[in-house]
Amino acid sequence: MALVMLPCDLPWWTSVQRHLKHLLLASSPAKLTASMLKIHDMCNIGIDPDDDIKDPELMKGLEVFLEEEMTEDERRHFLDNTIRIMVNKALHLKRWRPPKGLMFSLQQQSDVTELEYNFVSALVAHAFFSTNPKRTLKTHPTLQDFNFTHFFKNLHRKSQRNKLKSLLHYFEWLDKSSNEGSIKLSRQVMTSKQWLTIEDWLECTLPLCKLQVRHEGRPERCENDEAIRVCFASSRVGGDTLIDGDSQESLSMFMMPELLPAMLSVEALEDNEVLKVEGVRLFSRICDKRQKTKVELLEEPKTVTVCLMDAEDYSKLPLSQWEEDNVLRxxxxxLLAFQQTPMKTRDGNRHERRLSPIG
Structure with a gap:
């Protein structure tokens, strides 16, 4: 069984709790960010000692955002209320953790993981405070780092500020509403027996679904609550979301913050895999970067189903997209992403669970 190491599983959990509670005493943005930096430096210890370089300016972007983007009343509300909500969520991590722990979604292993909304909110809060063990591409090549380490440095960008506003709205809404329910993450794998060849595609006589083409519109504005919203994602789910990303994937993960914890437990998608997330809630809409960037905060979230699939980028070698292997990929x-129900395998053999992907 491959389990994700959570902050509450680590020896310094008691110290983390103490530092989190100390955030509640912060009377100014400078004091808050100074305390957050201490938490970051205590928890963000990587396997590779060469990567452990401390940056005293790491939280400066958040301090500037609070001082310059917020009014005095908004700033006071953030320090007195929003931080309280986030800290309380983070402190309840151990209580809300699944009895058997959080399992990795491993490559080439179809699985379904159900996570309670409360637990998901605690995971997002811990990412914000950067308390998760540090990961890098060198030490964890198939996993993402689930910390806001580099997020605040890019708050000078409007899309980044809108992502943060959407996240804060998510926590504010949780404080006023019931948070019962769960999301379901399903890794869907197309086996070798299910893989279709060019001949299979050419000879297929199945009728096609109706297709509606719109000149304007985005998945988050879909009126049909039953629809599957397919989002183009990175193979390492999340991509640059927690750095400076403004792609469809990056914005979607902040419009639906309950998608973010997929970065913690889902191994990189391979050519025959997609990730389906059911029960995730849409809390905001962030408009396309080509328009005037703005965020629309929803009074009531919409519960939706999202499928994350990583289409290849052929912009550097456009002609390669027509090669047979790439077309089939x-x-x-x-086919895996847009289908309404998971494909049934004809292979009765069960995959053996493997160990945690630690690089």
Whole structure:
């Protein structure tokens, strides 16, 4: 069984709790960010000692945002109320953790993981405070780092500020509403027996679904609550979301913050895999970067189903997209992503669970 190491599983959990509670006493943005930096430096210890370089300016962007982007009343509300909500969520991590722990979603292993909304909110809060063990591409090549380490440095960008506003709205809403329910993460894998060849595609006589083409519109504005919203993502789910990303994937993860914890437990998607997330809630809409960037905060979230699939980028070698292997890769991945129900395997053999992906 491959379990994700959570902050509450580590020896310094008691110290983390003490530092989190200390955030409640912060009377100014400078004091808050100074305390957050201490938490970050205590928890963000990587396997590779060469990567452990401390940066005293890491939280400066958040301090500037609070001082310059917020009014005095908004700033006071953030320090007195929003931080309280986030700290309380983070402190309840151990209480809300699944009895058997949080399991990794491993490559080439179809699985379904159900996570309570409360637990998900605690995970997001811990990412904000950067308390998760540090990961890098060198030490964890198939996993993402689930910390806001580099997020605040990019708050000078409007899309980044809108992502943060959306996240804060999410926590504010949780404080006023019931948070019962759960999300379901399903890793869907197309086996070798299910893989379709060019001949299979050419000879297929199945009728196609109705197709509606719109000149304007985005997945988050879909009126049909039953629809599956397919979002183009990175193979390492999340991509640059927690750095400075403004792609469809990056913005979607902040419009639906309950998608963010997928970065903690889901191994990189391979050519025959997609990730489906059911029960996730849409809390805001962040408009396209080509328009005037703005965020629309929803009074009531919409519960939706999202499928994350990583289409290849052929912009550097456009002609390669027409090679047979690449065409099949995209067609089969789309088939996996857009289908309404998971494909049933004819292979009765069960996969053996493997150890945690630690690089």
């Amino acid at each position: 995209e067609l089969n991945k789309c």
